[in-house]
Amino acid sequence: MEWISNSRILIVGLGLIGGSYAKALRRLGFHITAIDISRRSIDYALQHDIIDDGYTSVVGDVVSSSDAVIFALYPKVLKDWIGDYQQYFKKGAMITDVTGVKSCIVYDIQDMLRDDVEFIASHPMAGKEVYGVENSDDAIFRNANFIVTPTERNTKAAILWAKSLGKILGFSRISVLSPEEHDEMIGYLSQLTHCIAVSLMTCSDNQHLVDYTGDSFRDLTRIANINEEMWTELFLLNRKELLKYMDIFIDEFSSLRDMIEREDTEGMKARMRLSTERRAYFNK
Amino acid sequence: MEWISNSRILIVGLGLIGGSYAKALRRLGFHITAIDISRRSIDYALQHDIIDDGYTSVVGDVVSSSDAVIFALYPKVLKDWIGDYQQYFKKGAMITDVTGVKSCIVYDIQDMLRDDVEFIASHPMAGKEVYGVENSDDAIFRNANFIVTPTERNTKAAILWAKSLGKILGFSRISVLSPEEHDEMIGYLSQLTHCIAVSLMTCSDNQHLVDYTGDSFRDLTRIANINEEMWTELFLLNRKELLKYMDIFIDEFSSLRDMIEREDTEGMKARMRLSTERRAYFNK
Numbered sequence: 001m002e003w004i005s006n007s008r009i010l011i012v013g014l015g016l017i018g019g020s021y022a023k024a025l026r027r028l029g030f031h032i033t034a035i036d037i038s039r040r041s042i043d044y045a046l047q048h049d050i051i052d053d054g055y056t057s058v059v060g061d062v063v064s065s066s067d068a069v070i071f072a073l074y075p076k077v078l079k080d081w082i083g084d085y086q087q088y089f090k091k092g093a094m095i096t097d098v099t100g101v102k103s104c105i106v107y108d109i110q111d112m113l114r115d116d117v118e119f120i121a122s123h124p125m126a127g128k129e130v131y132g133v134e135n136s137d138d139a140i141f142r143n144a145n146f147i148v149t150p151t152e153r154n155t156k157a158a159i160l161w162a163k164s165l166g167k168i169l170g171f172s173r174i175s176v177l178s179p180e181e182h183d184e185m186i187g188y189l190s191q192l193t194h195c196i197a198v199s200l201m202t203c204s205d206n207q208h209l210v211d212y213t214g215d216s217f218r219d220l221t222r223i224a225n226i227n228e229e230m231w232t233e234l235f236l237l238n239r240k241e242l243l244k245y246m247d248i249f250i251d252e253f254s255s256l257r258d259m260i261e262r263e264d265t266e267g268m269k270a271r272m273r274l275s276t277e278r279r280a281y282f283n284k
Numbered sequence: 285m286e287w288i289s290n291s292r293i294l295i296v297g298l299g300l301i302g303g304s305y306a307k308a309l310r311r312l313g314f315h316i317t318a319i320d321i322s323r324r325s326i327d328y329a330l331q332h333d334i335i336d337d338g339y340t341s342v343v344g345d346v347v348s349s350s351d352a353v354i355f356a357l358y359p360k361v362l363k364d365w366i367g368d369y370q371q372y373f374k375k376g377a378m379i380t381d382v383t384g385v386k387s388c389i390v391y392d393i394q395d396m397l398r399d400d401v402e403f404i405a406s407h408p409m410a411g412k413e414v415y416g417v418e419n420s421d422d423a424i425f426r427n428a429n430f431i432v433t434p435t436e437r438n439t440k441a442a443i444l445w446a447k448s449l450g451k452i453l454g455f456s457r458i459s460v461l462s463p464e465e466h467d468e469m470i471g472y473l474s475q476l477t478h479c480i481a482v483s484l485m486t487c488s489d490n491q492h493l494v495d496y497t498g499d500s501f502r503d504l505t506r507i508a509n510i511n512e513e514m515w516t517e518l519f520l521l522n523r524k525e526l527l528k529y530m531d532i533f534i535d536e537f538s539s540l541r542d543m544i545e546r547e548d549t550e551g552m553k554a555r556m557r558l559s560t561e562r563r564a565y566f567n568k
Binding site: 125126127144145147173175177185186188189190192193194195196197198199200201202203204205207209210211212213214216217218219220221222223224225226227228229231232235236239242243245246247248249250252253254256257260261263265268269271272273274275276278279280281282283 | 409410411428429431457459461469470472473474476477478479480481482483484485486487488489491493494495496497498499500501502503504505506507508509510511512513515516519520523526527529530531532533534536537538540541544545547549552553555556557558559560562563564565566567
């Protein structure tokens with residue numbers, strides 16, 4: 001991990017995740033520069049010693065003096081940014097992202113990218129239901145998963161670099177998946193889960209029910225407080241996988257519904273035993 | 285709350301909830317007797333000073349010396365018990381339960397019950413994903429809801445008695461609902477929620493996915509670890525309300541699915557804004 005010692009790191013997009021990366025990496029001694037269109041975010045980060053320097057527009061010299069660039073942008077903006085400004089990247093620079101979908105961006109970026117820099121995609125599976133650099137906190141990386149999603153075009157060195165990034169950020173588990181495996185996994189574990197929470201929440205204008213809520217309903221709907229701009233983009237970019245799992249879920253749920261309707265006690269019990277058995281994998 | 289001072293309380297059914305009631309009430313100085321068919325549960329509770337006396341069968345003298353009887357049994361067993369042994373109740377005894385469904389039991393019990401005792405139903409909305417008196421813990425009542433569900437046949441004194449029971453057990457919010465309001469609320473907030481968790485869990489044999497799970501999936505499936513005997517009975521006893529909410533949920537979820545399929549960005553965002561707005565009620 002030689003890159004660590006004197007590296008200058010540029011973070012593009014200083015929201016919750018970008019800010020949390022900045023905090024973790026600056027504490028380790030890196031020189032952290034941020035670019036974000038929001039003056040308020042940059043000023044906040046400077047005032048709170050989260051970054052060393054900050055800019056609200058793309059400054060060529062800043063980009064070309066950075067050994068590593070971390071993009072914490074929405075997927076489409078990320079692709080545009082690289083198309084527009086890749087001429088500024090320092091030769092040999094290592095580039096990564098934080099995006100929650102992979103297949104739809106990784107190949108396009110690698111296709112358009114200069115040969116003398118390398119893009120290795122990664123996904124920090126951490127978040128909060130609040131936004132902005134003001135809420136950034138690298139404690140969210142503890143007990144969380146960091147997934148590196150290389151393609152055949154990535155070098156071993158870049159994969160190692162990305163894995164070590166996850167480690168020094170404080171993630172508990174670092175994994176390597178193909179972009180396709182990643183997107184299938186995320187379609188089920190994260191996106192389907194968010195669609196369920198949203199739909200459960202919109203079932204009823206339940207203001208009068210608040211006083212009777214138990215923990216289970218609160219837990220299931222915590223993520224129903226959702227950033228609609230980001231998640232709409234993520235859902236559509238992973239549409240195929242997400243629809244596949246939504247359809248599987250509708251089948252499972254409808255068949256349980258029909259068992260209840262026809263009072264199929266044994267079928268219901270078998271379903272619940274299966275659920276209990278599978279949930280046990282997740283207790284480890 | 286005169287009943288408090290020297291009352292002898294009988295708890296029938298010494299599982300997680302019965303045991304938690306026993307702990308809370310004994311600490312307040314009540315004399316606590318328990319009846320449970322399991323010798324092991326009674327012995328455990330005696331050894332750990334959770335109860336004063338315990339029996340593994342129904343002893344007439346024990347029932348007839350109790351000022352209050354709390355049933356922590358499954359709904360059908362509860363009805364049978366009262367049918368079989370109500371002759372033993374002490375004149376003037378106050379009787380309550382802990383059952384998670386109400387309409388289907390409250391009226392039947394009140395219909396069959398002797399005139400000189402009173403059954404006032406209540407539902408402690410608290411639980412854990414583990415079972416048995418060994419796991420009992422009255423800390424689960426803190427920050428939880430206690431619902432009293434009287435009918436027209438209940439006296440004001442009994443309603444007050446049940447409300448004060450919730451208070452001394454340590455519940456944070458005590459509410460009064462009709463049995464029908466209770467069952468509709470529980471169909472949505474608790475039963476639908478459990479059906480969703482079970483169905484999400486059975487969507488995939490996801491053993492290989494455990495390493496990538498974020499908090500949201502874990503939170504949504506915590507209750508997928510489920511007691512199939514109890515919940516099958518509860519679902520079937522509240523079948524009409526539960527099916528109503530399952531159908532509403534399928535509609536909501538399917539319409540979100542269709543928006544994603546046809547890439548209806550504005551529809552998706554509007555749905556998520558509604559979800560965020562409604563979830564905000566629950567943050568108070």
